[in-house]
Amino acid sequence: MIRLQDVRRVFHQGRPDELVAVDGVSLHIEGAKVTVLRGPSGSGKTSLLALVGCMARPTSGRIHVGDREVTSLPEHFLAEVRRRTFGFVFQQFHLVRGLTALENVMLPAYPLGGSRKALVIRAQGLLDRFGVGSRSRARADWLSGGEAQRVAIARALVNDPQVIVADEPTAHLDSKLSAGFMDLVAALRDEGRTVVIASHDPIVHDSTVVDRVVTMRDGRIVGEEP
Amino acid sequence: MKRLHIPTWLERQRYLLDFTLSSLGRRKGKNLALTALYAMVVFGLASVLMYTQALRGEAMRILEGAPDVVVQRMVAGRHDLIPADRVERLSRIRGVQEARGRLWGYYYDASAKANLTFLVPEKFWGKAGEVVIGEGVARTRLAAPGEPFPVLASDGSVVILKVRETVPSPSELVSTDLVLLSEPDFRRLFGVPPDLYTDIALTVPNEKEVPMVAAKIRGQMPDSRPITRAEIARTYEAILDWRSGLVVLVLAAALLSFGIVAWDKASGLSADERREIGILKAIGWDTSEVLAVKAWEGAVISLSAFLVGLLLAYVHVFVTSAPLLTPVLKGWSTLYPSFRLTPTLNPFLVSTLFLLTVVPYTVATVVPAWRAATTDPDAVMRS
Structure with a gap:
């Protein structure tokens, strides 16, 4: 599904504060599987996740999404790949304050155009599915942590992406809500979606839902299970 | 080559405009205050320009019947x-x-x-x-x-x-x-x-002969002063230009302070706005879509301020006979004429005002957004 070949990501290259976040990583992420990137803070898992999700370009190396080589794509086409192929769930959920839960879910679909009525039905359906349908008119800043996360997941799915990318999705959730999140992940995988999660939460990487755990340290892959 | 699909493009613009309006609504107080201030500046400028132009029209109408x-x-x-x-x-x-x-x-x-x-x-x-x-x-x-x-x-x-x-x-x-x-x-x-x-x-029926006639008069009657209609027209123009220039000068101070406020508001994106741009990019928005939203935002504020200011100026000048400008622009005598100027809206004047107000503000809104929108979307993941 997604192949990375000898990928490096360097911040402030050539400057005294140069930082190698991802250092020569080659990885093949299989479709319809749950892959977790594990490692301590600063190990490079979030940077690698950003590269996987086409949110950043590698300093060197190549990335293929399906059959398409994406590293050399112009920004406009990369954005197109990003919104059609990937759905993102962020650590802080990153909902737009002041907008309602429903509007937040609809946001990724705006640049695609299409019927507004159909979009509202789709977004409301996703909120219903994740048990926050009754909160669709509530502003994002009024939602609890668990509700905000479910809205963020609904938003990630609104364009019906093949791949869900989640960065530390359980960092702000208690154990019960974290377990609930993993149940949602299982459901997504069962629909045939690929899920890539960066997390150092044992509830995530020890979950039976996870097909593969990739361990990182200092920007490199240091272990893989199974 | 990618083809532009018009209905999709229109739907997209509608979504972007919807988002813009809800963005503006979220910062209602700040945006309303800015629009009001902006409209006041347009009102002042438009009043002076419309008024002097209408006065000039009146003066020229008078001169039509004046002797050669x-x-x-x-x-x-x-x-x-x-x-x-x-x-x-x-x-x-x-x-x-x-x-x-x-x-x-x-x-x-x-x-x-x-x-x-x-x-x-x-x-x-x-x-x-x-x-x-x-x-x-x-x-x-x-x-x-x-x-x-x-x-x-x-x-x-x-x-x-x-x-x-x-x-x-x-x-x-x-x-x-x-x-x-x-x-x-x-x-x-x-x-x-x-x-x-x-x-x-x-x-003097032949306009081209007027300077010659004036020269002859000066020659034959050295103690006389011939004044041609063109000279009177020039004097009127000069007086009106000087007077309007004076008011525009005073307004320039207001314009300058507005410019500073507007630039500060438009160019300095708040942390909230930066975060929002980051989120939009991260969830799949393109730089051009973020910029379109910001351009819409600038256009909505400046266009509404422009229209409100222009309308108020029109009412001020042509309906209420410009009570705020009369003492400066029209006072030859203590008897102020109480008259309604013939309403005219010069397209050149409107487009000049438009270029002086709407365009700079919209650009001032887009440029900093462009700077924020061209950063990699993964910045939001690291924030």
Whole structure:
């Protein structure tokens, strides 16, 4: 599904504060599987996740999404790949304050155009599915942590992406809500979606839902299970 | 090659505009205050420009009926009465169709505390002892047709004239302080001998001959001063330009302070706005879509302020007769003409104002957003 070949990501290259976040990583992420990137803070898992999700370009190396080589794509086409192929769930959920839960879910679909009525039905359906349908008119800043996360997941799915990318999705959730999140992940995988999660939460990487755990340290892959 | 699909493009623009409006709604207080301030600046600028332009129009309308050349006699650098025999001499100059002696002058009316203009028209339609007065005179003196109109003559006696009617004129700008009367009454009031006129008006049908005629007059009558219509037009223009320039200068200070406020607001994205741009990019928005939202935002604010300001200025100038500008731009006399200017909206003026206000603000909104929107979307993951 997604192949990375000898990928490096360097911040402030050539400057005294140069930082190698991802250092020569080659990885093949299989479709319809749950892959977790594990490692301590600063190990490079979030940077690698950003590269996987086409949110950043590698300093060197190549990335293929399906059959398409994406590293050399112009920004406009990369954005197109990003919104059609990937759905993102962020650590802080990153909902737009002041907008309602429903509007937040609809946001990724705006640049695609299409019927507004159909979009509202789709977004409301996703909120219903994740048990926050009754909160669709509530502003994002009024939602609890668990509700905000479910809205963020609904938003990630609104364009019906093949791949869900989640960065530390359980960092702000208690154990019960974290377990609930993993149940949602299982459901997504069962629909045939690929899920890539960066997390150092044992509830995530020890979950039976996870097909593969990739361990990182200092920007490199240091272990893989199974 | 990628083809533009018009319905999708339109739907996308609608979504982006929806998002823009909800963004503006989320910062309602700040945006309303900015729009109001912006509208005030447009209002001020548009009022001055519309007003001077309308005044210029009025002045030019007046000049249409003005003589081609007016000849005055000068004594020691001052305008003096001109001998009546020069009417005949001037009419003999080649190119002059007609020469006519004119009688006019100013009279300080102590009761109205205003200067009135007394004028003997070419063909006075009233009888001796009657006057036709301007609307401003009628207002201040509370004089209606049929009522007496006492005037202090130059010999100290009080001459009681009778108001025949108020003056009909296409422009009240000059007729407001006007008193029309017969020649014998004028001469009696001001003690002007019958062989003298205030000045002489010439009709020169061929416009191209006017400078030549003026030169001949200067040659034949060295103590005279020929004034052409073009020169009067230039003087009017200069006075109006100078006056409007003065007000625009004062407004420039307001404009400058608004510019600073607007630039600060538009160019300095708040942390919240930066975060929002990051989120939009991270969830799949393209830089161009983020910029489109920011451009819409700038356009909505500046366009509504522009339209509100323009509308208010239009009402101020053409409906309420510009009470805020009258003392500066229109005061030749203490009798302010109370008139409605002919409403005109010059496309050049509107587009100039548009270019001076809407375009810079929209650009000021887009440029910093462009800086924020071109950063990698993964910045939001690391924030």
